[in-house]
Amino acid sequence: xxxxxxxxxxxxxxxxxxxxxxxxxxxxxxxxxxxxxxxxxxxxxxxxxxxxxxxxxxxxxxxxxxxxxxxxxxxxxxxxxxxxxxxxxxxxxxxxxxxxxxxxxxxxxxxxxxxxxxxxxxxxxxxxxxxxxxxxxxxxxxxxxxxxxxxxxxxxxxxxxxxxxxxxxxxxxxxxxxxxxxxxxxxxxxxxxxxxxxxxxxxxxxxxxxxxxxxxxxxxxxxxxxxxxxxxxxxxxxxxxxxxxxxxxxxxxxxxxxxxxxxxxxxxxxxxxxxxxxxxxxxxxxxxxxxxxxxxxxxxxxxxxxxxxxxxxxxxxxxxxxxxxxxxxxxxxxxxxxxxxxxxxxxxxxxxxxxxxxxxxxxxxxxxxxxxxxxxxxxxxxxxxxxxxxxxxxxxxxxxxxxx
Ligand code: MLT
Numbered sequence: 001x002x003x004x005x006x007x008x009x010x011x012x013x014x015x016x017x018x019x020x021x022x023x024x025x026x027x028x029x030x031x032x033x034x035x036x037x038x039x040x041x042x043x044x045x046x047x048x049x050x051x052x053x054x055x056x057x058x059x060x061x062x063x064x065x066x067x068x069x070x071x072x073x074x075x076x077x078x079x080x081x082x083x084x085x086x087x088x089x090x091x092x093x094x095x096x097x098x099x100x101x102x103x104x105x106x107x108x109x110x111x112x113x114x115x116x117x118x119x120x121x122x123x124x125x126x127x128x129x130x131x132x133x134x135x136x137x138x139x140x141x142x143x144x145x146x147x148x149x150x151x152x153x154x155x156x157x158x159x160x161x162x163x164x165x166x167x168x169x170x171x172x173x174x175x176x177x178x179x180x181x182x183x184x185x186x187x188x189x190x191x192x193x194x195x196x197x198x199x200x201x202x203x204x205x206x207x208x209x210x211x212x213x214x215x216x217x218x219x220x221x222x223x224x225x226x227x228x229x230x231x232x233x234x235x236x237x238x239x240x241x242x243x244x245x246x247x248x249x250x251x252x253x254x255x256x257x258x259x260x261x262x263x264x265x266x267x268x269x270x271x272x273x274x275x276x277x278x279x280x281x282x283x284x285x286x287x288x289x290x291x292x293x294x295x296x297x298x299x300x301x302x303x304x305x306x307x308x309x310x311x312x313x314x315x316x317x318x319x320x321x322x323x324x325x326x327x328x329x330x331x332x333x334x335x336x337x338x339x340x341x342x343x344x345x346x347x348x349x350x351x352x353x354x355x356x357x358x359x360x361x362x363x364x365x366x367x368x369x370x371x372x373x374x375x376x377x378x379x380x381x382x383x384x385x386x387x388x389x390x391x392x393x394x395x396x397x398x399x400x401x402x403x404x
Contacts, residue, residue, distance in 0.1 A: 007143045012150065016133050016374040017041045023358075024368050037397040039324075039385045040368040042188065042342065044253040046316060046390075048297075049309035052252065055300035059293040073289030076280065077104025077261065081295045084302040085261060089246065095233035101265050101276065103283055104298075106290050108218050108247035108260040112182075113138040114286075115214055115243060115262065118278045119180060126159035126178030128171050130189050130375030130382070132216070135182040153377040162378040163190060165347070169336065170194050177209045183232075184216035186223060189375045189384045190345040191321075191337020196229040203232065206241040212268070212275075213242040221251030221314050222321075223340045239265040243275070250342065250388075252301045252310055259290055259298045317342050320394040321387035327398035328385075342387040345372070357383050365400035 013019060020040050028036060048056075062068035076082070082099040090097035105111050112134050116125075121144050127135055136158060139145050146157030154160060159178050161171035169192035171183070183202065186193040194202075206213045215232040223230060232238045244263040248254035264276045290298075300306045321338040328335045334347035348357040354371030361367050361383075372382030387394070 005141065005143075007141050010145075010148055011137060011140055012148050012153075015137070016370070019374070020358075020368065020370065024362070027362055034366045036362075036366050036368060037389065037393045037400070038368045039389050039394070039397055040370045042250070042386045042388055043255050044249070044317075044388050045393075046253055046313055048253050048257070049306060049313060051300045051303055051306035051309055052297045055296045055303075055306075056293060059296035063293065070292040073292050073295065075284050075287050075289045076100075077102065077289065078292070078295045081298050082261075084299050085246075088302045090231065090233065090263075093230055093234060095231050096239075097231075097233055097263055097265065101263055103262045103264065103279060104290050104295060105260045105262060105283075105287070106258040107249060107254075108216060108245045109134055111245045111260055111262045112214070112216055114282070115245070115279075116142055116144065116180070118275060118282060119212075123179035124157060124159060124176070125180045125182065126161055126174050126211075127182045127376075128163045128184070128187065129160040129377060130163065130372055130379030131182065132184055132188050133375065135214070135216075136376075153373070160376065160378070163187070163192075164378055165334075165336065168192070169345075170198060173205055178211050181206060181211050181213045182216070183213055184218070186219040186228070186341035187337075187343075188216075188219060188341070189343055189370065189372065189379065190382075191339075191341040191343035191384075192345070193223070193225075193228050193340045195227045196234060197227070199229050199232060200235045203235040203238045203241060207237050211241065212270075213238075215242050215244045217244055218247040218250055219341045219343075220246065221310070222318065222342050224318070225340055228340055233263070233265075239267040241268070243268065243279075248298055248301060251314065252298075252306075253313065254294075254297070257294055257297060259294050316391065317387045320389060320391055323391070323394050323398060324385050324387060327402060331402045338387065344385045344387065346383050346385070348372075348381050348383050351381075354380055354383055361401070364404055365397070367397045367400055 082102045086099040145155035159174045163169040232242045248259040264279045268275045324344045325338040336345040338344040354373040358371045370384040372379030
């Protein structure tokens with residue numbers, strides 16, 4: 001008789017955003033007349049920029065001709081895209097990352113879930129609390145997290161680094177030394193971030209204790225403050241301790257198109273073993289590359305027209321972020337984030353739990369958000385709203401919330 005991967009049985013409930021989706025569907029079925037505004041999952045709402053649409057059309061036409069048709073993509077990504085990434089995301093910022101250290105993928109969610117498999121199951125991970133659930137769940141599936149304590153909402157073999165208003169949402173070095181450290185900056189879900197000097201301290205710490213940092217930079221395009229690093233490789237020594245994951249979902253609206261990349265520097269070694277070679281081996285075996293059409297769309301992100309159009313798109317969402325932040329503040333809420341990230345993190349009023357506030361908002365304002373406790377125990381008493389809605393819906397949601 002075959003056996004299943006028991007680690008899946010240890011996972012509590014369903015994936016956070018699936019649970020929210022089910023709750024909202026049940027509410028909609030019971031109240032078909034209500035118009036719901038969704039500011040829960042961080043999914044974009046604006047159409048793809050014209051430069052990207054043009055690149056997609058052109059690439060589709062190429063696929064219609066024998067001379068320009070493309071089959072399997074190179075599994076590490078087309079050179080034209082990897083070079084554009086190296087030039088614009090790294091060289092332009094003084095980071096010495098070359099095209100052959102970049103691995104193109106179908107998105108940062110896949111990369112952040114998959115990357116753990118090149119590490120021993122005996123490694124101990126450290127995560128910020130609250131945290132994007134994929135990091136913990138994917139390690140739980142691999143059997144790296146021990147057992148789940150329902151009451152404490154924690155895994156026995158995970159180091160949690162609380163990020164709350166008490167420490168300004170900046171993780172502190174854990175008492176116990178971790179092997180793998182997940183950092184998402186600017187942060188999902190709190191919408192806060194750290195300065196470049198603070199990030200440098202993490203790089204120094206990882207190099208000192210022999211840990212690797214998995215750095216999720218999905219929200220980098222939303223950085224507005226000068227002293228915040230756009231890449232971990234702006235920090236000295238990061239090439240010997242960090243893998244960086246990037247997404248095209250939030251900066252270019254590719255949530256439904258799917259494109260991302262991982263940077264694994266050649267200098268990143270565990271003893272004599274190159275993590276770059278391991279990730280190349282893994283990619284070669286399990287991945288046939290992101291579609292040519294999509295990689296051409298990714299290239300257009302870095303064209304002059306693409307850059308200008310996407311700057312406007314990011315500004316559109318950040319106007320929403322300001323609308324939410326200011327609106328909530330006016331209504332007397334305690335609010336964080338929204339300056340370097342498209343997420344607003346608020347303290348729930350009147351000691352409501354995160355899920356109580358979720359129900360209250362859904363039932364009384366017909367607005368969907370994300371309960372902070374869904375991201376980890378230190379998220380209890382907090383709530384996340386996304387700036388990725390349309391401006392009209394964002395304004396309407398705030399009017400409803402203010403009228404409560
Ligand atoms: C979120 O809402 O946290 C994100 O949209 C999830 C994701 O990017 O996968």
